[in-house]
Amino acid sequence: MSQVFIAASDASLARQLSQLLAESEHVVELAPEGVDAVAWLQNGAPDVVFVQVDADDEAGLEFVAKARRALPGSCVVAITPAGSLELIAEAVKRGAAHCVSRPVDARAVQFVLSQASARVRVATTAPVAAAPERTTGRGDFDRIVASHPLMHQLLEKAYLAAQSRATVLIQGETGTGKELIAAGIHQNSKRCLGPFIRLNCASLSETLLESELFGHERGAFTGAVSRRKGRFEQAHLGTLFLDEVSEIPLSVQVKLLRFLQEREFERVGGDEPLQVDVRVVAATNRDLKGMVDAHTFREDLYYRLNVVRLEVPPLRARPSDVPLLALHFLHRYARENDKQFDGLTSEASMALAAHAWPGNVRELQNIIEQAVVLSNSSQVGVDEFPLARELRETEPVRLMIPGATLAEVERFAISRTLDAVGGSPSKAAAILGISRRTIQYRMREWGLGSREKQDDEDIDSDVEVEPN
Ligand SMILES: Nc1ncnc2c1ncn2[C@@H]1O[C@H](COP(=O)(O)OP(=O)(O)O)[C@@H](O)[C@H]1O
Ligand SMILES: [Mg+2]
Incomplete structure (x- = not known):
């Protein structure tokens, strides 16, 4: 149970949020009318502060900064x-640890709260302030940028796993962030002050790997001129991350x-059994079960x-993470290169x-760095993308269902249709069977430029004033 504070100018949003929170037995407070909300906050010292933020209202953003x-x-x-x-991006710059988009989703809120009550700050967006490379004791997946519910579920599970000594197997395509998650597990575990040792099992010959x-021991094989400690010994009281574990030859398996059964091993050429206290986290981009069936594992x-x-x-299954990661890397590389950017063009x-994104987050990272x-x-415009043409021409994103939110499906449908009709909201509206107004509204919401000028000339019968 956490103390939660809500600052929302929209009464129905405040009501909806308080209901969600009350159901899960959190103590909710709203600032009383006419009171300095920040002073009120300091009195109560809540665990979590929800702040409504809108494009046309600086107050919300300011409140984020003050609360922080x-x-x-x-x-x-x-x-x-x-x-x-x-x-x-702006809210994160001012100090928001998470962003939840409207309409608020119970799962997203639940996630934020579970993280906060475990005193874990999972950055849902770019941690603009430098995150510590290593934390002590307190849980911390700060270096992982994620907003998609699939990632939230994953990080929650990773956090729970981190508390135990259980061996963890991380599966996923190359570049999805497996190593980052392995490091997060270490940092969130009781072993966080111990070493985090990694070994890529694919890069070594059988003898060397072993x-x-x-x-x-000295003289164990040609070239073994002195006794040498292996990674298991180096990782004593810490975590050993075995990357590309599928590549371990059967003899070393x-x-x-x-070791996993008896917590015991011998050095190559040695006969004295050694015992170390090591938690193993392994990763693979291959189908290990399939390899078992094929008798190679x-x-x-x-x-x-x-x-x-x-x-x-994979990144294509969590489309809402793409813009966040893009901004995250934009900030990071801007800082590293001493450059200033407002953002990306539409x-x-x-x-x-x-x-x-066949190369997942790593591919996105490389593209933004080069840009x-x-x-x-x-x-940063599309011309700076080194692979701009390929980027536009590769196979379409496959939204994963279940997995994608309806908002993502909508955004995907609208932006792909707009692309196909050269950006004309009227033409896209006709294809999608919705009003041009809806499309324009969404485009504005997503910060996409409208090419409406030419459009107005051919269709202007449904000019309507947009509510904000
Ligand atoms: N969710 C994420 N947030 C921030 N950076 C990420 C994220 N996922 C991956 N990265 C970055 O992308 C690169 C590839 O991630 P890595 O963990 O090496 O992937 P894998 O081990 O699955 O191949 C790394 O530089 C990593 O820091
Ligand atoms: Mg890797």
């Missing part, structure tokens, strides 16, 4: 209109299995590794949204 300063120990959550990237893992080892399995979804955002280096204007 006044309550460094609380988690400030901005409630933003759906898909408003600039606003999300000796890297378990160490060797036996030894790994023995030991079944018993598979089950020993697979005590807790985390499946990291074409650039569209191109990113339409790409299928930052190449750009000399205040906004």
Whole structure:
């Protein structure tokens, strides 16, 4: 149960949020009318502060900044209109630890609260202030940028797994962030002050891999001129991350299995059994179960590794993470290169949204880094994308259902249709069977430029004034 404070100018939003929170037995407070809300906040020192933030209202953003300063120990959550990237980036810049988009989703709120009550700050967006490389004791997945519910579920599971000593198997395509999650598990565990040692099992020959893992005695093989400690010994009281675990040859798999069963091993060329206290986290981008069926991976080892399995979804299955990650990397590389950017152009955002990301987050990271280096204007445009043409032409994003939210499906449908008709809201509206007004409204909400001028000339019968 947490103390929660809500600052929302929209009464129905405040009501909806309080209801959601009351159901899960959190203590909710709203600032009384006419009271200085920040002073009120300081009195109560809530765990979580929800703040409504809107594009046309500076007060919300200011409140985020004030709350952040006044309550460094609380988690400030901005409630933003759906898909408003600039606003999300701004809220994060001012100190929001999370952003939840409207209409508020019970799962997202629940997630934010569970993280806050475990005193874990999961950055749903770019952690603009430098996150500590290593934390002590307190849970922290700060370096992982994620807003999609699939990622929230994953991080929640990772956090729980971190509290135990259980071996964890992380499965996912290359570049999805498996290593980052492994490091997060270490940081969130009781072993966080111990070493985090990683080994890529794919890069070494059989003999070298065995000796890297378990160490060797002097003279154990040609070149073993002195006794050497292996990664298991180095990881004592910490975590050993075995990347690309599928590539371990069968002979070494036996030894790994023995360690997982008996917590015991011998150095190569040695006969004295050694015992270390190490938690193993393994990762693979291959279908390990399929390898078991094909007899290239030991079944018993598979089950020993697979005590807790985390499946990291590919980036194309979590489209709402794309813009957040793009902004995150934009900030990061702007800082590293001493450049200043306002953001991405709308074409650039569209191109990113339409790409299928076969290389996942790493591909996005590389593209943004190159764009930052190449750009000399205040906004990164599509021309700076080194793979701009490929980005536009690769296979369409497949939204994963279930997995995608309706808002994502809507955004996907609208932006793809707009793309196909050269950006004309009227033509897109005709195809989608919705009003042009709805499209224009959404485009504005998403910060997409309208090419409405030419359009007005051919169709102008449904000119309507937009409610804000
Ligand atoms: N959710 C995320 N937030 C921030 N950076 C990420 C995220 N996922 C991946 N990255 C970055 O993308 C790159 C690839 O991630 P990595 O963990 O090496 O992927 P994998 O191990 O699955 O191949 C790394 O530089 C990592 O820091
Ligand atoms: Mg990796």
